[in-house]
Amino acid sequence: MFTIRPMVEEDIPSALALWQELPGIGLREADSPPALARYLRRNPGTSFVALNEVGEVIGVSLAGHDGRRGYLHHVAVAEAFRKQGLGRLLVERCAAVLKLEGIEKINLWVKADNAAGLAFWNRVGGRERRDIVTVSIITGDNPNA
Ligand SMILES: CC(C)(COP(=O)(O)OP(=O)(O)OC[C@H]1O[C@@H](n2cnc3c(N)ncnc32)[C@H](O)[C@@H]1OP(=O)(O)O)[C@@H](O)C(=O)NCCC(=O)NCCS
Known part of the structure; x- marks a missing residue:
């Protein structure tokens, strides 16, 4: 049960x-x-x-928008609770609230070597883009900003 x-904000440490x-x-x-x-x-x-039933965080999906496009970050489910539809539900909840705000396209990034993550996104309605590469401009001193 979940x-x-x-x-x-109180969920951040978990x-x-x-x-x-x-x-x-x-x-x-x-x-941070x-x-x-x-x-x-x-x-x-x-x-x-x-x-979970004792109130521990077992899944997270971070989402937001910039007024034009939606973004999903760090969608994750604790290993013991995977393959029960929880990841899909988290993504659907984010997509639904973004849609209410008028956002009907959500972008996200998957590490190129994360084959399981990519398989998940393909199953939950994601469409892999091969026509675009990500370009970053870093304005601070930290290359891992
Ligand atoms: C990716 C992740 C969030 C999936 O969570 P989950 O709760 O197991 O996903 P669900 O049970 O909702 O699965 C949804 C669909 O994806 C499929 N799926 C999930 N994990 C999969 C995997 N490793 N390989 C292939 N398909 C997978 C399921 O079979 C299901 O398909 P179906 O509904 O057509 O049967 C979870 O494995 C995870 O936390 N991984 C580590 C973090 C990560 O890589 N996140 C993605 C970052 S981009």
Whole structure:
């Protein structure tokens, strides 16, 4: 049994603990607790956590939009709870609230070597783009910003 509710700032330590164990998730300076809190404040109500029956965070999907496109980051489910539809539910909840805000296209990034992650996205309605490469401009000193 699990429940899904909007992610709040108090969930950040649990989310980080979940993400830290997963090779498919690359954590960076943008994932520091203050930076994540800023993300949630800028994007209220569009990120979700899944909780088990004792209230532990077992799944997370971080989502937001810039007024034009939606973005999903760090969708993750604890290993013991995978393949039960939880990842799909988290993505659907994010997509539904983004749609209510008028956002009908969501972009996300998958590490090129994350074959399982890519298989998941293909099953939940994602369409892999081969016609685009990501370009980053880094304005600070940290190449891993
Ligand atoms: C990717 C992840 C979130 C999937 O979570 P999940 O709860 O197991 O996913 P679901 O049970 O909702 O699966 C949804 C669909 O994806 C498929 N799927 C899930 N994991 C899969 C895998 N490893 N390989 C192939 N298909 C997979 C399921 O079979 C299901 O398909 P179906 O509904 O057509 O039967 C989870 O494996 C995870 O946390 N991975 C590590 C973090 C990560 O890589 N996240 C993606 C970052 S881009």
